[in-house]
Amino acid sequence: MTFSPALEERFAQMLRAYPEGRQRSAVVPMLIYAQDEVGSITPELIEEVARRCGVDPLQVDEVVGYYSMLHRRPMGKYHVQVCTNISCMLVGGEQLYEHARKTLGIGHKEVTPDGRFSLEEVECMGACSWAPAVQINYDFHHFVTPEKLDQLIDSLRKAQ
Amino acid sequence: MPETVKLTIDGKAVEAEKGTLLIEAARAAGIEIPSFCYYEGLTLQAACRMCLVEVEKTPKLQVGCTLPVAEGMVVHTESAVVKQARKGMLEFLLTNHPLDCPVCDKGGECELQDMVFRYGAGESRFLERKVHVDEKQWSPVVFFDAPRCILCYRCVRICNEGMGVNALGVANRGVISEIVPNRHDHLECDECGACIDICPVGALTSGIYRYQTRPWEMRHVGTICTHCADGCRTTLGVRNGKIIRGNNRDRSGINGEFLCIKGRYAFDFVDHPERLQSPLMRCGEGFEPVSWSKAVETVAARFNEIKVRGGEFGVIGSNHTTNEENFFLAKMARQGLGTKNIDHHRTGDLAAFFDALAGRKDALASTQDLYLAKAVLIAGADLSQQHPLLAFQARANVRHHAAHIYTAAPGPVREDKYSFARAQNLEELRDKLAREENLVIVIGPLAEARRTIAFGDSLGVPVKYVCLVDYSNSRGAFDMGVVPRGGGKSLEQMLAAPDLGALWVVGANPLKNAELASRQAFVVVQDLFLTETARRADIVLPAASAYEKSGTVTNVCGEVQKLRPAVKVMGAKTDLEIFGLIAKEMGLHLGIPLPDKVFEEIRRTVRGYDVPLPVIETGGAAPTAPLNGRVEELPGAVRSAGDTLFTSGTLSRYSKILNSVMEAPGALYGGLAPGDGSR
Numbered sequence A: 001m002t003f004s005p006a007l008e009e010r011f012a013q014m015l016r017a018y019p020e021g022r023q024r025s026a027v028v029p030m031l032i033y034a035q036d037e038v039g040s041i042t043p044e045l046i047e048e049v050a051r052r053c054g055v056d057p058l059q060v061d062e063v064v065g066y067y068s069m070l071h072r073r074p075m076g077k078y079h080v081q082v083c084t085n086i087s088c089m090l091v092g093g094e095q096l097y098e099h100a101r102k103t104l105g106i107g108h109k110e111v112t113p114d115g116r117f118s119l120e121e122v123e124c125m126g127a128c129s130w131a132p133a134v135q136i137n138y139d140f141h142h143f144v145t146p147e148k149l150d151q152l153i154d155s156l157r158k159a160q
Numbered sequence B: 001m002p003e004t005v006k007l008t009i010d011g012k013a014v015e016a017e018k019g020t021l022l023i024e025a026a027r028a029a030g031i032e033i034p035s036f037c038y039y040e041g042l043t044l045q046a047a048c049r050m051c052l053v054e055v056e057k058t059p060k061l062q063v064g065c066t067l068p069v070a071e072g073m074v075v076h077t078e079s080a081v082v083k084q085a086r087k088g089m090l091e092f093l094l095t096n097h098p099l100d101c102p103v104c105d106k107g108g109e110c111e112l113q114d115m116v117f118r119y120g121a122g123e124s125r126f127l128e129r130k131v132h133v134d135e136k137q138w139s140p141v142v143f144f145d146a147p148r149c150i151l152c153y154r155c156v157r158i159c160n161e162g163m164g165v166n167a168l169g170v171a172n173r174g175v176i177s178e179i180v181p182n183r184h185d186h187l188e189c190d191e192c193g194a195c196i197d198i199c200p201v202g203a204l205t206s207g208i209y210r211y212q213t214r215p216w217e218m219r220h221v222g223t224i225c226t227h228c229a230d231g232c233r234t235t236l237g238v239r240n241g242k243i244i245r246g247n248n249r250d251r252s253g254i255n256g257e258f259l260c261i262k263g264r265y266a267f268d269f270v271d272h273p274e275r276l277q278s279p280l281m282r283c284g285e286g287f288e289p290v291s292w293s294k295a296v297e298t299v300a301a302r303f304n305e306i307k308v309r310g311g312e313f314g315v316i317g318s319n320h321t322t323n324e325e326n327f328f329l330a331k332m333a334r335q336g337l338g339t340k341n342i343d344h345h346r347t348g349d350l351a352a353f354f355d356a357l358a359g360r361k362d363a364l365a366s367t368q369d370l371y372l373a374k375a376v377l378i379a380g381a382d383l384s385q386q387h388p389l390l391a392f393q394a395r396a397n398v399r400h401h402a403a404h405i406y407t408a409a410p411g412p413v414r415e416d417k418y419s420f421a422r423a424q425n426l427e428e429l430r431d432k433l434a435r436e437e438n439l440v441i442v443i444g445p446l447a448e449a450r451r452t453i454a455f456g457d458s459l460g461v462p463v464k465y466v467c468l469v470d471y472s473n474s475r476g477a478f479d480m481g482v483v484p485r486g487g488g489k490s491l492e493q494m495l496a497a498p499d500l501g502a503l504w505v506v507g508a509n510p511l512k513n514a515e516l517a518s519r520q521a522f523v524v525v526q527d528l529f530l531t532e533t534a535r536r537a538d539i540v541l542p543a544a545s546a547y548e549k550s551g552t553v554t555n556v557c558g559e560v561q562k563l564r565p566a567v568k569v570m571g572a573k574t575d576l577e578i579f580g581l582i583a584k585e586m587g588l589h590l591g592i593p594l595p596d597k598v599f600e601e602i603r604r605t606v607r608g609y610d611v612p613l614p615v616i617e618t619g620g621a622a623p624t625a626p627l628n629g630r631v632e633e634l635p636g637a638v639r640s641a642g643d644t645l646f647t648s649g650t651l652s653r654y655s656k657i658l659n660s661v662m663e664a665p666g667a668l669y670g671g672l673a674p675g676d677g678s679r
């Protein structure tokens, strides 16, 4: 399996960055960046990362199962993550998540038929001070209300 | 003297080496800190939190299994808050636990049961439905019942670190975390069962033992594995005259708790339906069962008659019978039958090995040396396949002492994975090896003993050697003189002799791949099964296996250990008993055929065997060093059978479990081409 030249370069750098014999440290970042390019964590990707980091595929599989931001199926173009963990829950996180479900018409880790949106109920994202928090792809949104969420989704719908 | 620190545990002044983990320091002082995930010899996990203790001047409870001791530390392991924490942890561990102790294999010897009994709460505050996952079969050996699992990772670590196999992992996290096998729905591994035995609860169970018994209904017999030459101690669990379990959880013996699939599970040949239970006498093309007295009388009469008319005898001994049996057989051949034609299937060139080392001290490596040496060179052997314990020792040496492993083999072997250097031939390794502080050289079937020793000696560093042989008492057969010394015929020569008068085969199957040239030879075979050789016999005598007898065996490193009988198979007799009966009937006076008596004689007369009795009697392994003198060259072939992890000569043909595993030998890490596995 090969990746884009930019990603290949990034991987090569990563493998060099860790001390000799510790290349397994690159498993997580490799998976994340490869997921962005490939769309999801496929079995071939697992084999490939295992090979490059010198571990057994089973060990990469463990990591994939552990981190919820690694997906075995492709998510939507915009992956909406709503926090319902304690700080967010106290200020309406759960209602926000319910609202997102209705607005998007999908549930946890589901994708809209057009493939543009997916939804995920997530645990604390470290944004408690600005709760309730939502993350869409790599962007954080703070103090999110149902209205604000609708606006966000609308703007993304319009965006190409 | 290593640096020590002083601390106080439960009011007791304790001194421990700097860097010691609190849990170990406490144990050494007789204070037990409960633990699940902490396991001596494996990496630290700190997953279970059973070992929480209170350390003064530290605000939170501390994890005793990862905390190194420090000067002036004051620790409380039984304070109210610690007890409360343990109770909480156990309540938590039981949230999804099915509590099916009444039908669980582990019930009665389960660490979770014991902990809950000692520290647990009487009731749970969880009202939620328990998460249930159905039980899975991963291989003929390994079954997994996820809800019982407490996620201590012991299985993952023993497989990864101890076995070097890496077959188990953990999928998901939180409440749905689950141990998973390397091939998604099944396992491809050594099928050693180490993960099963190390599991503190009944989450991993074995296809052999599961649902067979309650542990307390068994009698436990510590004896020595009868398969390869490594001589692992295995504790056989016996109920109603049947062996139903093998393990070594008490860590007795040279192997600690290590066992491969053969020592742990391949005892099932003992009650194979084809086991011979009555003497058989040739009757035309077939056999008819006869009484022991008739059979013994016939053998004795024919032997005497052949002896009187000056006929030639051939005696082929076994790689599996005890030292006492081998010694008695050699004596019977030489003194009783008057022949030098005695041999066995020689699987390692011990004659050249001992001769090359003759007169030296400290030249033979012990099993422990493979764990302690600074470096180990494995020459011409696939150690993980053929000597699982020695391979385990070397792996542990790398993990615990950062030892250097070198491999010199024509093909890929598992040791390459953690070896310091590998090469096709020894010379390429010379420079590195010469820089080692000390070295153990393992001489495998693909290395030449004299040449390898000459190479080792030329390195200029202290070297100890092991010469690999295949089976549980291959070494003993050689040492006891079941070899054609003084001009006798070798095994091959006996089979090829056109007018051999009698062939006596004990626990061997030489006619598996060979013909007996002599048409008129009177053939007597003592064996467990009607092998190819037994089919050619005139008289077949049903013999007892190693698990049915007393006596001693000598492992590949020359360590003598004692067998204890676990069961009796009706109709079969030990080979020593059979020799005694034949000798008596022939009117020979060769001493009392009792294991202890014969062993006394061995201690007096066999070189290197004047070993201390108490060591052996108490289940220990006594080293032998038969190096006081040159050893004559022997005629005939030396040929390893090339058994793999899943074969054991003829015995494995009658082991259901060995035949049921599906892994190709060396499937995981390559491996040298296996031989035909005949013994």
Ligand code: SF4
Pocket: B141, B142, B158, B159, B160, B163, B165, B166, B167, B168, B187, B188, B189, B190, B191, B192, B193, B194, B195, B196
């Ligand atoms: S049986 Fe042995 S090799 Fe197989 S998974 Fe268990 S520990 Fe690993």
Ligand code: SF4
Pocket: B148, B149, B150, B151, B152, B153, B154, B155, B156, B179, B195, B198, B199, B200, B201, B203, B204
């Ligand atoms: S299966 Fe047993 S050994 Fe493995 S993690 Fe679970 S409880 Fe521990």
Ligand code: SF4
Pocket: B225, B226, B227, B228, B229, B230, B231, B232, B255, B258, B259, B260, B261, B262, B263, B264, B387, B388, B389, B390
């Ligand atoms: S390593 Fe050898 S002696 Fe030990 S259990 Fe396996 S077959 Fe038996």
Ligand code: FES
Pocket: A083, A084, A085, A086, A087, A088, A089, A123, A124, A125, A126, A127, A128, A131, A133
């Ligand atoms: S609880 Fe939602 S970001 Fe921390």
Ligand code: FES
Pocket: B034, B035, B036, B037, B038, B045, B046, B047, B048, B049, B050, B051, B052, B063, B064, B065, B066
């Ligand atoms: S024994 Fe310390 S955390 Fe498990």
